[in-house]
Amino acid sequence: xxxxxxxxxxxxxxxxxxxxxxxxxxxxxxxxxxxxxxxxxxxxxxxxxxxxxxxxxxxxxxxxxxxxxxxxxxxxxxxxxxxxxxxxxxxxxxxxxxxxxxxxxxxxxxxxxxxxxxxxxxxxxxxxxxxxxxxxxxxxxxxxxxxxxxxxx
Amino acid sequence: xxxxxxxxxxxxxxxxxxxxxxxxxxxxxxxxxxxxxxxxxxxxxxxxxxxxxxxxxxxxxxxxxxxxxxxxxxxxxxxxxxxxxxxxxxxxxxxxxxxxxxxxxxxxxxxxxxxxxxxxxxxxxxxxxxxxxxxxxxxxxxxxxxxxxxxxxxxxxxxxxxxxxxxxxxxxxxxxxxxxxxxxxxxxxxxxxxxxxxxxxxxxxxxxxxxxxxxxxxxxxxxxxxxxxxxxxxxxxxxxxxxxxxxxxxxxxxxxxxxxxxxxxxxxxxxxxxxxxxxxxxxxxxxxxxxxxxxxxxxxxxxxxxxxxxxxxxxxxxxxxxxxxxxxxxxxxxxxxxxxxxxxxxxxxxx
Numbered sequence: 001x002x003x004x005x006x007x008x009x010x011x012x013x014x015x016x017x018x019x020x021x022x023x024x025x026x027x028x029x030x031x032x033x034x035x036x037x038x039x040x041x042x043x044x045x046x047x048x049x050x051x052x053x054x055x056x057x058x059x060x061x062x063x064x065x066x067x068x069x070x071x072x073x074x075x076x077x078x079x080x081x082x083x084x085x086x087x088x089x090x091x092x093x094x095x096x097x098x099x100x101x102x103x104x105x106x107x108x109x110x111x112x113x114x115x116x117x118x119x120x121x122x123x124x125x126x127x128x129x130x131x132x133x134x135x136x137x138x139x140x141x142x143x144x145x146x147x148x149x150x151x152x153x
Numbered sequence: 154x155x156x157x158x159x160x161x162x163x164x165x166x167x168x169x170x171x172x173x174x175x176x177x178x179x180x181x182x183x184x185x186x187x188x189x190x191x192x193x194x195x196x197x198x199x200x201x202x203x204x205x206x207x208x209x210x211x212x213x214x215x216x217x218x219x220x221x222x223x224x225x226x227x228x229x230x231x232x233x234x235x236x237x238x239x240x241x242x243x244x245x246x247x248x249x250x251x252x253x254x255x256x257x258x259x260x261x262x263x264x265x266x267x268x269x270x271x272x273x274x275x276x277x278x279x280x281x282x283x284x285x286x287x288x289x290x291x292x293x294x295x296x297x298x299x300x301x302x303x304x305x306x307x308x309x310x311x312x313x314x315x316x317x318x319x320x321x322x323x324x325x326x327x328x329x330x331x332x333x334x335x336x337x338x339x340x341x342x343x344x345x346x347x348x349x350x351x352x353x354x355x356x357x358x359x360x361x362x363x364x365x366x367x368x369x370x371x372x373x374x375x376x377x378x379x380x381x382x383x384x385x386x387x388x389x390x391x392x393x394x395x396x397x398x399x400x401x402x403x404x405x406x407x408x409x410x411x412x413x414x415x416x417x418x419x420x421x422x423x424x425x426x427x428x429x430x431x432x433x434x435x436x437x438x439x440x441x442x443x444x445x446x447x448x449x450x451x452x453x454x455x456x457x458x459x460x461x462x463x464x465x466x467x468x469x470x471x472x473x474x475x476x477x478x479x480x481x482x483x484x485x486x487x488x489x490x491x492x493x494x495x496x497x498x499x500x501x502x503x504x
Contacts, residue, residue: 099490100468102419102437124332124364124382125437125470126227126316129174129197130243130269130287133224 005043007076013050027097029059032068035096040144042084051075053085058108066101068093073108082107086122087131088144095145160502162441162463162484166212166495168204173197175487177228178475183235190479193238194493195226201240201250203257204493212495221248221259228272228317233279241270247284249300260300265292265307272317276325281305283327285315291329291339293347306347310337316366323374323395330365336379336389338407351407353389359409361387369426376410378432380421386413386434386444388457411457416442419470427476431460431502435471435486440464445502460502467492 033056037049048054053072060069070089074082086105093103105122107115121127131137174197181191189206201218224243231238238250238257247270249261267288274283282294282302291308313332320327327339336353353360363382370377374395380386390410419437426432432444443460467488477483484496 100439120332120363126271127287127314129225133243 006079006081007043010041010044010046010051010075012044012046013052015047015050027061027063029056029061032059032061032070032093032097036070036089036092039085039088039092042081042088042140042144048072048085066098067104068097068101069104069106071106071108073111077111077113079112082112082118083121083131084137084140084144086118087128087137087141090122090128091132091141092145158500160443160460160498160500162443162461162466162496162498164466164494165483165497168192168194168202168212168214168493168495169491170202170214170217171196171198171200171491171493173225173491174469174472174489175491175493176225176472178473178485178487178493179229179231179238180475180477180479180485181231181235182233182478183231184479185235190477190483191235192475192477192485192493193229193231194487195229195240196487196491197225199224199226199242201226201229201238216257218250218257218259221262222246224269227270230273230275232275233277239273239275239282241273241284243269245270245286247273247282249302251300261302263294263302265304266290269314271315272319274318274320274327276320276327277322278325281320281325283318283320283329285318285329287314289314289331291315291318291327291337293327305345306341308339308347308349310349310352311335316364317368319368319370321374322370322372328368328370328377330368330379332364334361334363334365334381336360336365336368336407353407353409358407359387359412361385364420366421367423367425369424369432371426371430372428376426377407378424378426380424380434380436382420384414384417384419384421384436386416386421386424386432387411388413388455390455410455413444413457413459416459416462422471423473425474425476427481428478429481431476431481431498432457433474433476433484435466435474437470439467439469439471439488441466441471441474441484441486441496443498443502463496466496467494 038047106119179193184191192204195201203216205215222242229240240248247263250257251260266286269287285291293306294302295305311331315331318329338351340350341347361381365381368379388411389407391406393406417436421436423435434442441463444457447456447458469489473487482498
């Protein structure tokens, strides 16, 4: 675990108004975004949305193919928290959507110095499974998920 | 059994019991005289389950091996004589189980890897074990009397976690596959000194461009198949003289023969070669594919063709496929959906 903050002074945005979201059967990008937008950043008392790590444009869903893709943007080029954020996103989606959905999680192109290796790690399910069995890492992830303020739906 | 007609993979049994994803499978190669086939499965619920076919054809879970591994049991392997089962776990240990007095008992725990053990394999004689881990190392253990195991080599070479180890079916030659995209071949120099004799890479050998998840040999031992996160299977061929099996000499001779691409849409986690030379693959697209060598195009060299693709074979990713040694038309598959399925291959596959 790193000592000191990776990004001590992040830019924080207002929590935007929630778009009215009519109830419907088909899963769409807004459903997915609503599920993950309030995940807390591992370093800061702000949500991933407030830090612009995520926006609605980060999510794409192909319900027919059962495929969810999230592309997030770490706040700094050398963010060692990117893998933790990726784990949070994956766990939250696994907990909230039918298990048959295929989930791909990536960092936005050019947003990280070690983009390729982070993307590979985030999508290796064996490494993800092992990480989620690691008590310290799991605690960190659970804290980010528990302290979210998802109340709007 | 073959009444002619198109090849078909028919689901015959669905084995339920695992409370989490099923990672891996192993058929007992030697279940004993008069006994039916025996299958071991292991998974994220930290258990191993033993499945047996009763004389009336019904499959039941006869034993649950638990209370030893503290984390996911990633893979399992029977000793060649069928008496011992080795299990590799994310808890960093490999356990050896023996069936005695009507029960499976853990008779040894192999410790040494820094973190998750991902795979375990017995050599053809049963005298050596290999294990591999996220710590990038491959360990070779010598099986000694009294359930003692001595580490005889720690093989460094891979630059990332090692996903699977598999002994050659005839020789004391070991193959490991890794997250570093390479395949490594290890042999001893006749003096118990183990070396990497060949590394198969994308640039140098038309190898894989992403994580290699699995490797399987054909029965003869002159070919192997690997599968990868790059969504391809690759067939490798060796010209080595298998009748001179004493040393590792000449085992740097594996060559790329064929790449099977376009059949799976997501990571291929498992490939297995049957004694009838049918290759099964299971992948993250929930599908199982079967391939065989195309005999009619020998003028242009060997090639492999798809026999069939079974879409939606499971509800989720398929992590392991294994042909039954006693019945080469029976295939077992293990999935993230927690089930193990048994399949029967019917119809004409060879034309």
